[in-house]
Amino acid sequence: MLTLLWVIAVLSALDRVAMSVAIIPMSAEFGYTDTFKGSISSFFSIGYGLMILPAGLIVANASPRTIMACGITVWSLATIATPWSTGMESLLPILLVRAMVGAAESVVLPTMQRLLSTWTDPEEKSVALATMFSGFQTGTVLAYLLSPAVVDLTGGWRGLFYTYGGVGLIALIPWLLFAQDAPSSKQSDLPTDQMGFQESTQVFRDAPFRGFFESPGVWAMLLAHCSKNWSLYNSLAWTPTFYSEQYEIGVRDSAFLSILPSIAAIIGGLLAGNVADAIIRKMEPSEERLSLIRKVFQSIGLYGPALALGVLALHIPEDPTIAQAFLTVSVGLSSFNAAGFEAGNQEKAGPKWAGLLYSVTSLPAVLVGTFGVYFTGQVLDWTQQDWTFVFGLNAFINVLGATAFLVLYDSKKEFD
Template sequence: MLGLLWLTACLSATDRIAMSVAIIPMAEEFQFTDTTKGSISSLLSFGYALVILPAGFLAGQWSPRLRMASGIALWSLATIGTPLTIVSAASSIRPLLIARTLVGAGESILLPTSTRLLNEWTPVNEKSRDSPTTSKEGNDLYSNDNQLSIKDAPWKEIIQSKGAWAIFLAHSAKNWGNFMASAWTLMFYSEQYGIGVRGSAWLSILPCVAGVVGGIVAGTSADANWATNPLSLGLLAWHIPEQAWAAQLYVAVNIGFLCFNSAGYDAANHKKSGPKWAGLLYSVTSLPAVLIGTGATYLTGRILDASGQDWSLVFGLNALIYVLGAISFIILYDSGKEFE
């Protein structure tokens, strides 16, 4: 199961990152402004936000296998159709924006579904549909013993929970930086150092490796290193290095510690809820966080256009958001389970 979830996440990340590479030659060919680039990059997140809440609610009812398959099918078909929309980008970018919105809508199914699978399979004593002890006579659409109504959801308790607010604020801070990095890092290399697509892609390898390492070691050292992430971007905002490799190191440190969220709000979501509401809690805290990340992607383009491509403003604002998110999580979160 872990192997399949990993492969699915890789497929999702590949479809998501592809546009950050393709946007460089597209912008040159069609003379896109930074605001237009931000619009194209942010629509995937907007599509994600449109579907994340119902996807989280259905995570407690429908078969995870069917949900995952439907999500992969939707974002794959939209990705296949994306090159067709690029052909018309010179006259209108609307078809491209629609395609990217559909990719995001399909990908929104991935994380709530993964959350339910991990919540069910990790504890040995958990028994449910599509879990280690699947009933032979059960159908594949949903479990008759696990029918949930939207009225049954603990809406009031989630809204009043300090822990849920802590998860949301930390998720929002992470999304601000993660969405901006995914959409704009290659463009930063291109605009700041005049590096083409291939060179920018090579410079993005080290930050990706740092992210893998950060996610793996997060469990043992996340609490001790939360300040390193905003520090790296603060230094980058204070002085943009003359050499691209030096900027790459700053970005790598940022991405590496950004992935420490696997031991932060990601793990906190599992601690706060049981299998029934794990997907919903993730979606409820994720929806506004995704909208904030979407806004960050678009706002980055507006800032660059208004400031004459002053990347120091972009990285400085990002560092400030990280600090606020970390402080909020430390103050508000407790590990007690609230939503069974």
């Protein structure tokens, strides 16, 4: 089951990050400004943000297997429709199509949180989450590595979307054949696939929204999530453009330089997850000790990137490989979030509400990340592509999120 989830994570990242590579030849063809490029990335996030909370509510009381299958179908079809949307006189269709991709992909993380809470033991959660997030980073690496070749082989950027959307539809076959909502020993506790109107409204009434709002630990995870998303969304949307604008590098080389940070994130996330779980297995069970572990790894996951980005804010090196090294450190250390707030999500909530809690912290985080991508485009247009301000702001926001988590977080289970 974990293998299937990892594959889905790869595919969702592939379809999302493909736009970061395709936007360079698209901009050359259509004359997109940095502001509009930021809008395209932002509309993905708007769709994601609009659906993340409903997705969490649905996953809490419906079959995660079915919800994931629906999401894969919709985002794959919307990816295939992307080239068609650019052929219109209006710019609105491409924004709407990207919003549809984002809306469909919003089911992925709440569904994964629900499934992992059922399939994994407490001392395995950091590694399981790190493995899932390594899937997103692997998809990012593949998007940067394969996309230039796919563009060449298919005769242009349009073939990129046809190819990745088609692969997503093919992936539905093994998912439908082999995915299960829970191990056989827990099948009797599963929700049904369908809910009527009364059941749906009851789910909403039963959801512990007030408890979420009043919990300092939830606020800690929310603020850390917001900080992570600001940097993550900007990294996914703007890294190839940074290399292209700052160093006048073409599509293939820009994509290639963007690969190493994602590889570092895979290694960093798996390292953090394994080390955190090893410590938890050896220690005496204690909320205080568990809280301390989450705070340590979360500090690495936000203060570390802030330091690397702060160096770039002071001076962008003339050699692109040196800039790549600092971005690699930033993204690699950011993956330590898997053993911080992301693992803490399953400690604060039981299986029923784990997906919803992740959605609750994701919604404002998505809005923050979305604004960050759009604001970055505006800043680049205002400053004639001055990236030092962009990196400095990213570093500052990471510091704020890390500090809030240190002050507010505790590992006490509140929502079971």
